[in-house]
Amino acid sequence: MSGLAKPIPALYAVYVLRSTVRHASIYVGSTPNPPRRLRQHNGEAKGGAVRTSRDSLRPWEMAIVVSGFPSSIAALKFEWALNNPHLTTHIPKDERITVATQRKKSGMPKRSPHTLKSIVSNLHLLTRVPSFSRWPLNLHFFTPDAHKAWDHWTKASKIPVSSSLRILTDFGSSAGDSSTTSYGIHALPLDYSSMQEYIEKTHNVVSFERQGRCVHCNAEMQPDEGLYAMCPNEGCEAMGHIDCWSRHALASDDPGAVIPNRCKCPSCRGEIRWGDMMKELSLRTRGAGEVEKLLRKRKRAKKDS
Template sequence: MDVKPVPAFYCCYLLRSTVRHSSLYVGSSPNPARRLAQHNGRVQGGAVRTSRASLRPWEMACIVAGFPSNIAALQFEWAWQNAHLTRHINPTERISFATTRTKTSAQTRKTTRRPGRPRTSLIDKLSNLHLLLRVPYFSKWPLEVRFFSEDVYRSWATWCGRVDSYIRPSIKVYFDPAQTVPQEQDFTSAQPVPRRRKADLIGKGGVEGVDPTYARFHGVFEKSQFLLDEGDNQRCSVCDESIDIHKHLFIICHTDDCQDICHVTCLADTSLKRAESALVVPETARCPSCGHDHKWVELMQQVTLRTRGIKEVQNLLGKRGKSTAAAAAEILETESENDDEQENGEGVLTLQDAVDDEPGLSGEEQEDNLSVASVASTDSLISLTPNVLGDADNSTQPGKLEIVIEDSEDDR
């Protein structure tokens, strides 16, 4: 089994047709700018249900980011698409409800009834997004919501003013418009741009401003080359015990001028005690030396990159003397296109599909299995020791599930 590092970026997104605003689409992707170009037919790929020329171009109205893996994003995507079915939403709080489709045969006069999805509008999608961000399962994730369309963000603000419940403060929601208008492109920012232009756009807001690469970790790994040259002379800044760089899991501070290094477990324990939280993993961690707070998910990205992403680290260290934006643009330019088939749930079996078909379990038991499967499949943010990871190869492998390839969302 090929265990990969925590992905550089993964998000769920809401598309809206600029021609017919009632046509919406929910999907997921590790590269929203390229995915938008695919949906608009400017790059090979995309989905059948966004391929109609009468609905193009599409715009990416908003994204939900911060997922630790593609499977975690698929879980949220499925729940967002199927808010009328997902068990994450309490039936008493459900906003969307299943419908029934009837069809009468002209020959036999027999009427058949099938479950159908409710027709949804923009406010329905936003209200269900607000609800999912409040449910116990998703509210504990380190998520953020970025809006790229001003009128969609106003609709979101209007809905937030109507409801009495609030999203957890650690989930950031903000308007992130493009600061510059791409040259020779329409306002959807879907047209692929040259590498130099990409470097100018990254970090400047909008879909093209999203950095979906590991480029932001370039300074950390460049610094770690010098720190780790000293071998086993490193000591944990929390417990003051020696650090075996070949066996122990450790974290190097992300602050440029800080050389702090400590065990993962030591920093996690002190962060949880400081926050007085009942969570299993902390949301943020404060460096014992420089006092700066860092997102725990980004620290785990660093750890898993060092232990599982040798090629990615080598690629990062090859970008010496370049800014983060320039390095990100170059990585995007040279990335393989083989990831397309894994995006947006196309060709991927979701965890919900597997759990729903499991007989003999109550709803709560299936919900627990889904949560356990998520932890096992998404490289949980609690890092395991190398011995535990090594023993995984000797475990009995379950039978393979049949994969059904289909679009992840219907076109409204």
């Protein structure tokens, strides 16, 4: 792998911002740090966007967040598609829910303003199209009405949600309340800390050259002679060649699939999302500094306990 390559980001999110004063005012953006971005939109920190700078619409809240993107570019593509569902080529013309009824001064098609219904309906559509359906995306709802709108649309459309999509809710505290780090966007993992145990598990196996035999083909895995991925499930150290894992996952996947989505571990029989395994592998091979930080944190935590 290239020395310039970076690991899959800990978090890069597309968010749906909504005015708490006027719920009809909605803004879609992307960021690696939702709490900081919310402070910017609310004028509590430098930055933000001109469209969210009116005091009459503040404070804003993040009602919905989509996470799990493999890169910032991937998140930006999704953000553009969600902002422009009437134009994006990711949605076939005959499947579009949002269509342009007017034109801008430039002559380009103009969509109607975002509404909560249009947002959730297009989220439902975009997470199912081939461009995005195989990414390990998480759909977070931070307000009950946003989640209710999603449920209503899902039932009304009678179309199943993408099998790779995780639906998460957190209504504990206002998504616009920056006074707590226990709920909402303030509880999202901004770094790799949530992967500490998984990273320590693979580090211990690799550093002591305990790779052993591939869980799939049973061939001996020689240290530093290939890319080996490990099951992320707790207590399982099943490791194998990345191409063996790929063939295993694709064998039980949709016919014609090129990129794996999910599979079951042959050892523990637990479910594995391909993206979770690849995030750890990319961090192990491209983010030595991040791994060292996490291992130091882990050692300190053990000493404190």
